[in-house]
Amino acid sequence: MFYVYLLRSKMKNQLYIGSTKDLKRRVEEHNDGKEFSTKRFLPWELIYYEAFLEEKMARDREKKLKYHGNAIRELKKRLDLSSTIHLSKSTVYNNKGYGIKK
16 A cells, blocks of 8 residues: 655644655654654644555655645635635746645
């Protein structure tokens, strides 16, 4: 199985979206500070995940959540998350709101 997951920082107002084959190990890596993009927002809690049979399907869903604002907005609504919680990811946004990978 492959997973797309959503983490919420327990200390800051941040969310993180990622994908992995080993969900438990990956969450532990985030909380152990092994991931550069998430270590400044420790600790993290897993609040949502989706399981996929194929890696490509998981990667496509992860990209949709990260780079298509409506997808994450709808998920946040479904999970009843405040719109003031922000995504924490290594992406810079241009003046049109499109994500550009660093």
